[in-house]
Amino acid sequence: MLSGACDNLRRALLVVLLMASNAVMAQSCHYQDWRWNVAQQRAVQHTTVIKDTSNLLPEELDVPSGCSVCAEDQQAIRLEGLPEFSVCKRYASLVRDTLLQLIGQGEEINSVIGYRVGRTRGDIDAQGNRRGFSNHSFGIAIDINTAHNGLYGNCVQFGPRCKLLRAGPWRPGDDPFSLQPDGPTVKAFKQAGFKWGGEIEGRQKDFMHFSPTGY
Ligand SMILES: [Zn+2]
Numbered sequence: 014m015l016s017g018a019c020d021n022l023r024r025a026l027l028v029v030l031l032m033a034s035n036a037v038m039a040q041s042c043h044y045q046d047w048r049w050n051v052a053q054q055r056a057v058q059h060t061t062v063i064k065d066t067s068n069l070l071p072e073e074l075d076v077p078s079g080c081s082v083c084a085e086d087q088q089a090i091r092l093e094g095l096p097e098f099s100v101c102k103r104y105a106s107l108v109r110d111t112l113l114q115l116i117g118q119g120e121e122i123n124s125v126i127g128y129r130v131g132r133t134r135g136d137i138d139a140q141g142n143r144r145g146f147s148n149h150s151f152g153i154a155i156d157i158n159t160a161h162n163g164l165y166g167n168c169v170q171f172g173p174r175c176k177l178l179r180a181g182p183w184r185p186g187d188d189p190f191s192l193q194p195d196g197p198t199v200k201a202f203k204q205a206g207f208k209w210g211g212e213i214e215g216r217q218k219d220f221m222h223f224s225p226t227g228y
Pocket residue numbers: 149154155156219221222223
């Protein structure tokens with residue numbers, strides 16, 4: 014009788030301990046979500062998502078990099094002369110060191126954008142909204158000098174037919190802030206394991222953009 018009560022007490026104590034350790038181990042995740050509406054050509058359905066990391070959906074994780082859409086997975090990078098930006102913690106030292114090296118060599122870099130959640134890729138739902146997260150959403154893509162390295166459509170190969178869709182015109186050779194295909198910035202980020210959006214296959218060329226896949 015007494016030992017039974019003792020067992021029950023022990024069991025209750027164990028449950029309390031487990032709950033407490035779960036509470037300590039549970040990690041929260043938050044991010045600002047939105048979807049790109051293809052028909053309206055604008056961002057819609059802005060929401061703030063707050064959840065436990067144990068409840069993350071497959072789409073909220075980039076498996077190859079181990080990075081997620083959670084703000085908690087990102088690390089701020091502050092470099093002299095540049096506005097602060099964030100990238101996934103796993104990439105932070107690589108991105109910071111590469112930029113420091115380039116700036117030290119006198120490369121003209123005046124803006125870098127990293128982590129920025131948004132569903133701008135993949136399939137489209139019944140309302141015309143994109144469902145897939147961009148690589149910026151995981152903090153594994155960066156945009157350099159956006160005002161001088163635009164995103165172009167109708168651009169299998171760069172030429173007069175390419176149409177500037179976003180940001181500023183790409184004028185390599187004429188504009189020192191435009192990235193050159195064989196220039197130091199493109200070379201350094203390729204060496205660091207990134208691909209350049211100026212060299213991706215398909216109809217778009219994204220001259221500001223670097224990520225593990227180039228997309
Ligand atoms: Zn980008």
